[in-house]
Amino acid sequence: MTVRHDDLRVTWYGYATARVESEDGTVAYTDPGRYGVLTGEWTPPGGGNPKQAAHPRATDHRPMDADLVVVTHDHHYDSEGIERVAADDATVVVYEGVDAARIDRDVTPVDDLPFEVVRVGEADHVAVDGVGDVWSMPAYNEPDGPHAADDGSVPHPEGFGVGYRFTVGAIGTSVFWPGDSDALDAFAELDVSLFLANISGSVCMGGPEAADLTARMDPDLVVPIHYNTQAFLEADSAGFASDVAKRTIPVALDESTE
Template sequence: MIEHEGLKLEWLGYATVRLAAAGTVVYLDPGRYGVLDGYEPGDGDVICVSHDHHYDSEAVRSVAGEDATLVAFEGLNTHRIDRDVERPVDLPCEVRRVDDEADVLVDDAIVRTTAAYNDPDGPHVGPGGKPYHPEGFGCGFHVTLDGTSVCWPGDTDVLAGQERLAVDVFCPPIGGTYTMDRHAAAELAEAMAPSVVVPVHYDTFEAIEADAEAFVEDCRSRGVSAVLDE
């Protein structure tokens, strides 16, 4: 667990992050690949889901508390998902759909969304040349709890404008293949200048293996504090 200015942050594996401050608990993309097996706290007030690949309805059920709100990207479509999942409307949560330019208050959390996609002319494309995450397929989340802001950019390349976000805690993906890699994430962290960086979305499977310790050292060499929550 990482603590910063009253905020408690846990990386639970893959893309899953738990945030807690001042009695409010937020989960970002809970589940997938067994990262929450045996984990059923039922304490989530706000549950954010960025896109189809990370949607796990069983995990949402396991972390949702009473009166939980599911903040789901508007493009999330269970008919495209080749896994056994429930529709968001069938879950025991209020559902709020958001685009990639939202700014909403959910309980005591300010939830903003950001664009998240792969450059079609960049390296993160499939064999047919289509981006793994085309523009409009998902979003990132910028969450403020009790005055502390967390940027969790989602499955994305580094995009123009990200460096201008005001961020206390930055949680970039560093696994490469489907997202920015550790080198690009370190460069972005330097430009953003957050108080602390906590990497996510790496080492879950071979395609996203990354040297997280080297990432931390790279950030520190750039004057940016970075820590691992493993």
């Protein structure tokens, strides 16, 4: 299923991979790849039937149509996934902390990608042709937050990753993807039309936290992603949707198996 919002078409392919296309043909992807979601090799946790999973079925997807790709942190960096979606003239915006040498997977170093690569810090603005402003911002788990261990250690410490707010299309519809983060107070201050909510919990904000953040942010539409791809990302998407809808905020689930 493809979700329509303003002049945008939004498709979730699994894990953190979302495709946003405007009516003028501009295409952006968030964190493409990993776990077989773009190669057709993904299977539901426990080997279940993909038709019964609250998750899109994986597809062998190599469109090479992206004008913009954003990468939030090491865990979501997949060089093959980027090469599957990026057009030859794509701009690939990657957080400066992403380090292929630190990743225990076979990935191409960021600077060796065959595209225009722009490295960003935690509070940068990048102008991308056809897209508009791409704004990075800190995204992390708080050491005294709900995803911290007793000693304050967290899966995503401050400085490890970012989220992105970017605009797409002729009317400049704003999109926010927080990456892997707690529901930080700063996010609630953003002016956002489309919120790609991370609801997986365990390593970042879960459904209840994301619903509370959605209410504070008050976007025009929320589409949850980054859940049920792996067992540790299990989430109740229907419960999240119900919670958000009760707060009179439009929500759409993209879990089509077609």
